[in-house]
Amino acid sequence: MKPDGPLLRTDAELVSDEALMERFCAGDTAAFDVLFVRHAPAVRGYLGQLLKSAQTADDLTQQTFLSLVRSRGRFIAGHRFKPWLYAIATNAARDALRRGHTESLTDDGALPDSPAEPAPESDRGLKRQVLAALHQLPLAQREAIFMHRFEGLSFADIAQAAGVPESTVKVRAHRGYQRLRELLQGLWEETK
């Protein structure tokens, strides 16, 4: 199936992700550019939050879109694009964690010599507390919460991305929020 014509800049804003992916699979490389511009920042942000490492997020964002190109023949027409994209990103993150290919950099970009020290009291706000607590959750719960609250994916979409039933995703998210509440409650009690 050949694309109808060149993808104009004004058209790009109106075309859905699924239509763009269909065009891309048919050979329209401009459609890939639109998808990249549209989703790369969010994917990078998601990976950065998941792994707490800017350099790893950059590497995995590259791998995510490289995988998208290599495996575009595996995208099923009619399926939603965003869960598929986040499935790739999540798989890349899990693979990196499994192989130990993640690093946390200090503020000046160097590798830490010792485990990172907690932020001083004066820098702690609710946002930092929440992010620090999120990173104490198991990976599966963290993924569910990040995709649900940060990326706006529905539980059905997250289930498709994670390759598990929707009920499993809901349980993970619920347990993650409950654990988050326990962690934050402990922090709030300490600061009283």
Added chain:
Amino acid sequence: MSCPRLSEAFSDTPALDFAAHRASCSECHQARQAYEAVAAGASAAPVSPDAPALRALAHAARAELAAHPVARRWWLDAVALVAACAGTFACAAVMMPWSHSQHRSSAAGVAVAVAWAAVMLAAGALAVAPLALRWRQLLLPLAGLAALATLWGASQLDLGRPLWSGVGCAAIELALAAAPLAVALWALTRFAFEPLRALAAGLAAASAGLLAQHLHCPNGGLNHLVLFHLGPVALVSVLAPLVRRGMTSRSHAP
């Protein structure tokens, strides 16, 4: 004891009166505060790199696209895997003499052969098809039924041979599984590692060997079949995910 309405604190659409309840329940208030704070935490997300740096992240993808402008369809890998399994079985079936003393009857022999052929084809296709997990989960009961059919269709005649003589059967089966397993593992690196996909690939490869032994081996003893016909299938199916796990994925697509 937790408040019975605590779960509403983690809902996107709590009941209309939850706000009033929250004002009087410190537990629900803190839980809802944590839930809403997660969204606030999103604004503290790392800043994305500037446009040139972001475009640089697409370099590898664009180079790949230039090198391979035509998308490779997933079913090509399924065809390759199924062809490797079927081809191995066909070669073995032609080269090895047939025997029917393993089976209780001709009809039983055909039924068991059909069962394992179905397992081989289904497992080979489902190992690479971009379908939901529930489809691959069907393979386990399917393989179980084929295994039960193997035992049901056996003649239970062990021909008076010692049990250890069955090692030769297992060795032949494992040798026949090697080539299709190699094809399967190569195909599996085209997407993200998933244990059940690798198990399916191992099951498909091993089924080819078992199918050949089903036609060739004269020993219909139950112990022999369990240990030296079904045992290698289980072994290869379990080993495949372990081997695949250590291989590098060329893509992280599901």
